[in-house]
Amino acid sequence: MMNIMTTNNLTVAIAVPLEAELVEAIRAAHPAVTVLYEPELLPQERFPADHAGDPAFVRTPEQEARYWELLNSAEVLYGFPNENPAGLAAIASSQKLQWIQAMAAGAGGAVKAANLPAADLARITVTSSAGVHALPLAEFAMMGVLNGFKRTAELAADQAVKNWPELRTPTRLASGSSVVITGLGEIGMETARLARALGMKVNGTKRNVEPIDGIEQVTDTAGLPGLVSTADVLINTLPGTPYTEKMINAEIFNAMKPGTVLVNVGRGTVVDEDALLEALNNGQVSYACLDVFAVEPLPATSPLWDHPRVMVSPHTSALSAAENRLIAERFIKNLSSFQAGEPLLHIVDPVHFY
Incomplete structure (x- = not known):
């Protein structure tokens, strides 16, 4: 269920690996929005659109604390924390959070696996990247x-x-x-x-x-x-x-x-x-x-x-070198709708999870 509130002091946190030029494209399209992006807190991509990043990456305790501090300060997240259901479950307690742009077209599976309380499902809008693939x-x-x-x-x-x-x-x-x-x-x-x-x-x-x-x-x-x-x-x-x-x-x-x-x-x-x-x-x-x-x-x-x-095929048919750019472009458009209090595209159904 969508619960969008407009704000003049909107903060977006990038929770997953993303090319710096795409982060700058988001900032350029929405100069009034604060976009938080600290690449040293994020694993490197091993291939294009590797949203989870290198599994060998480990944050120091200080980096881990900073990562969650950054995410908890935002109304909008770009990606699930650590790109997994556990990260989604952890961030759902943030009362500030209103919307998450997921990287996957089938993001409903991760939302379901996070086993969020009904109140959080109603409060937090999750949009998928359906159509990009x-x-x-x-x-x-x-x-x-x-x-x-x-x-x-x-x-x-x-x-x-x-x-x-x-x-x-x-x-x-x-x-x-x-x-x-x-x-x-x-x-x-x-x-x-x-x-x-x-x-x-x-x-x-x-x-x-x-x-x-x-x-x-x-x-x-x-x-x-x-x-x-x-x-x-x-x-x-x-x-x-x-x-x-x-x-x-x-x-x-x-x-x-x-x-x-x-x-x-x-x-x-x-x-x-x-x-x-x-x-x-x-x-x-x-x-x-x-x-x-x-x-x-x-x-x-x-x-x-x-x-x-x-x-x-090892679940790779949706991958393309253009995927990150296409998701970022989708997010830029949706962010305009979010700021205007208009309906977002590709909202994950919190009941049927698709």
């Missing part, structure tokens, strides 16, 4: 579709053993095929745009069913079995919530036509992995491109690692 996720999803259609796993296996098959095997066309996208939010709609550019027919699910330009059929979750019965591809973009847990399960796999390609760029908990393995082995699913898993890192004992028709 839409294009890289959509591009990754299209890669997964084309991998499945063009048999890249089989090609790689043949190449590894220098096998030139006597019989040539045809591939499938994306153009004219049908894709179902679970979750027609920003990521889903960007994925739909790229799918249509390849000539695919797009259907999908949405919590609130309504006609959408470019989408042939929109249903709620109850209509998913009907949609996948004629689809060539199923792409999940949904977040992990109690309502989406194992939503793509044996019932959905059994409703698919044989040979369906599955791509998951949402959250791993949405897919029942045991049911997926059965569907891969019986041919209902011909190929699975997975960037997310129910347990991460994916345990070494998981059969998904070794399955010949599965691509395992």
Whole structure:
């Protein structure tokens, strides 16, 4: 629940690693706002958009005290403290804090894990970076579709053993095929745009069913079995919530036509992995491109690692060199709305946590 108060003496604290030029961009866009940024209190990024920073970084006791003093003095935080649920739980007791801009698109999971009291959930607005990752996720999803259609796993296996098959095997066309996208939010709609550019027919699910330009059929979750019965591809973009847990399960796999390609760029908990393995082995699913898993890192004992028709990606499909800049630009716009007492974009639902 949003509880925004305007103020003429607003303080923003940068709680996570951020390039100095982006900090200066925030200051330049909002000169009346005090932006606190002390890089010596923050770990260094190991790669672009490494919001948690180097895990080997340790503050001295004096630095630790200063870090929390800085955060507790701000009405607005850029990032969760230490970029984890424990940090969020610790800062929630600050009565000054009104709004946190989270780095993750799926920030609801961290908010839920922080187990905040209802009063804090109502008092503190958390916004996610949803939408910032839409294009890289959509591009990754299209890669997964084309991998499945063009048999890249089989090609790689043949190449590894220098096998030139006597019989040539045809591939499938994306153009004219049908894709179902679970979750027609920003990521889903960007994925739909790229799918249509390849000539695919797009259907999908949405919590609130309504006609959408470019989408042939929109249903709620109850209509998913009907949609996948004629689809060539199923792409999940949904977040992990109690309502989406194992939503793509044996019932959905059994409703698919044989040979369906599955791509998951949402959250791993949405897919029942045991049911997926059965569907891969019986041919209902011909190929699975997975960037997310129910347990991460994916345990070494998981059969998904070794399955010949599965691509395992270590939850990196959303990363791009532009991510920090895009989140900072989003924050700059939201900060204007915050100061004006206007609604913020991409507020995390404090009940459903998405």
